[in-house]
Each structure stands twice: as structure tokens, then as C-alpha cells.
Amino acid sequence: MKRRTALLGSLAAAAAASTAKAATPVDLQLVLAVDVSRSIDEVEAELQRRGYVEALTNDRIIDAILSGENRRIAVCYTEWAGTHYQVVVIDWAVIDSPSAARRFAEKLAEAPRQSQSWTAVGAALAHAGQRFENSGFVSKRRVIDVSGDGRTNDGPPAELIRDRLVEQGIVVNGLPVMMNRTNFGRPPDLTLDKYYEENVIGGPGSFMIVADNFDHFGRAVRTKLVREISGADVTNWPVPA
Numbered sequence: 001m002k003r004r005t006a007l008l009g010s011l012a013a014a015a016a017a018s019t020a021k022a023a024t025p026v027d028l029q030l031v032l033a034v035d036v037s038r039s040i041d042e043v044e045a046e047l048q049r050r051g052y053v054e055a056l057t058n059d060r061i062i063d064a065i066l067s068g069e070n071r072r073i074a075v076c077y078t079e080w081a082g083t084h085y086q087v088v089v090i091d092w093a094v095i096d097s098p099s100a101a102r103r104f105a106e107k108l109a110e111a112p113r114q115s116q117s118w119t120a121v122g123a124a125l126a127h128a129g130q131r132f133e134n135s136g137f138v139s140k141r142r143v144i145d146v147s148g149d150g151r152t153n154d155g156p157p158a159e160l161i162r163d164r165l166v167e168q169g170i171v172v173n174g175l176p177v178m179m180n181r182t183n184f185g186r187p188p189d190l191t192l193d194k195y196y197e198e199n200v201i202g203g204p205g206s207f208m209i210v211a212d213n214f215d216h217f218g219r220a221v222r223t224k225l226v227r228e229i230s231g232a233d234v235t236n237w238p239v240p241a
Contacts, residue, residue: 090107
């Protein structure tokens with residue numbers, strides 16, 4: 001019995017050591033959670049996707065990645081709408097060079113897009129938070145970057161899920177897109193930025209960058225990613241071209 005207990009203990013220790021050894025250290029684990037609800041039309045969806053594609057290969061963002069202690073980050077790209085639609089478009093990938101960033105961006109550019117009903121910010125945050133489980137990476141910082149043009153109208157309240165994530169040491173940053181037009185007959189949401197500030201972002205150093213519309217989305221994404229990756233307040237830095 002003692003031998004069996006000792007053997008089981010040895011196997012458990014070996015498994016734990018193997019798991020720890022398998023975890024790749026990175027400076028940041030970043031989940032990009034992107035709204036694809038039907039309030040975003042085809043042109044806006046294209047601008048949104050292109051914003052991420054171009055941002056990930058921007059020289060300033062590559063410099064931010066390579067300036068970290070480990071000189072690499074891990075990125076996972078998800079898309080979301082209602083509670084029924086939470087999808088991993090590109091699973092975890094290491095970005096540690098311009099070529100790795102280009103491969104990720106090319107894969108994203110080629111990935112099919114769907115448009116789905118409802119807006120479930122809380123469900124999107126819950127799904128993004130689950131991506132950190134068994135990611136295969138270890139980092140001092142884990143961040144969810146959620147972007148969207150509306151507030152929750154389906155599923156759990158965003159603030160409820162946000163608070164749970166913050167308790168786990170995960171930071172949630174936001175990129176609300178302010179649309180000055182009607183949405184399925186409803187007036188434009190002129191306080192979406194305040195909703196994100198109060199109900200979506202959270203954790204030490206959390207922040208949001210507001211895009212006035214989808215024409216300005218790419219610029220907002222570049223600014224946001226530099227700040228997230230560097231872990232510094234770059235509010236007054238020049239915006240990456």
C-alpha cells in the first residue's frame with residue numbers, strides 16, 4: 001500500500017513537473033474578443049477585421065512585443081454575438097517576430113466571418129476568460145480586449161462576469177465603437193462609452209479606447225494594442241500610423 005501511495009505521489013509530481021515545463025513563458029496572454037452582431041454591417045465588419053489585421057503587423061506594435069522580458073506574447077482571437085455564438089477564430093499563437101505577426105494576420109484575413117443576432121457582452125467575457133484555462137502559456141499579465149458597438153441585451157450582465165474575471169487576476173480592457181446612426185430603428189447609443197467604463201472594463205490598469213466610428217476603428221486598435229502590450233500608459237504617445 002505504501003509503495004502504491006509513493007508511486008502515485010511520484011507520478012503526480014512528475015505530471016505536475018511536466019505541465020509546468022510545458023507552459024511557455026510570455027510577457028502577455030491576450031484574448032481579442034470582437035463583436036460580430038448584426039448591428040455591424042458588412043462594410044463595418046470589413047473595417048473592423050482589417051483594423052486588427054493591420055494593427056498586428058504595425059511596426060510600433062512589433063517593437064512593443066519585442067521590448068518585453070520574454071520578447072513574445074500569446075494571442076487568441078475570438079468573435080461573439082449572442083449567448084449562442086461565441087467562437088474561437090484563431091486559437092493561441094505566439095507572436096515573437098514580424099514574420100510570426102504576419103502569419104497570424106494573414107490567417108485572420110482569410111478566416112470566414114459570420115454575422116449573428118443579439119449582443120451578449122457578458123457571455124463574450126466568460127468565453128474569453130475560459131481561453132486562459134490550459135492555454136499552454138504562463139505570464140504575469142492576462143488581458144481580455146473586448147470591442148463592440150452595443151451593450152448587453154442577451155445573457156448574463158457584463159459587470160457580473162467582469163467582476164469574476166478580475167477576481168481571477170484577469171484585466172478587461174474595452175474598445176466601444178460609437179455609432180451615430182439608428183440601429184434596427186432604435187436611436188444611436190450615445191452613452192456606450194460610459195456603459196463600457198462602468199460595466200465592462202476592470203482590473204488593475206484597465207482602460208478603454210473609444211472609436212468614434214468604424215472608419216476610425218483601425219487607429220483605435222493600434223493605440224490600444226501598443227498600450228496593452230507594453231503595459232504602460234501611452235495615452236499621450238503618438239498614435240501608430
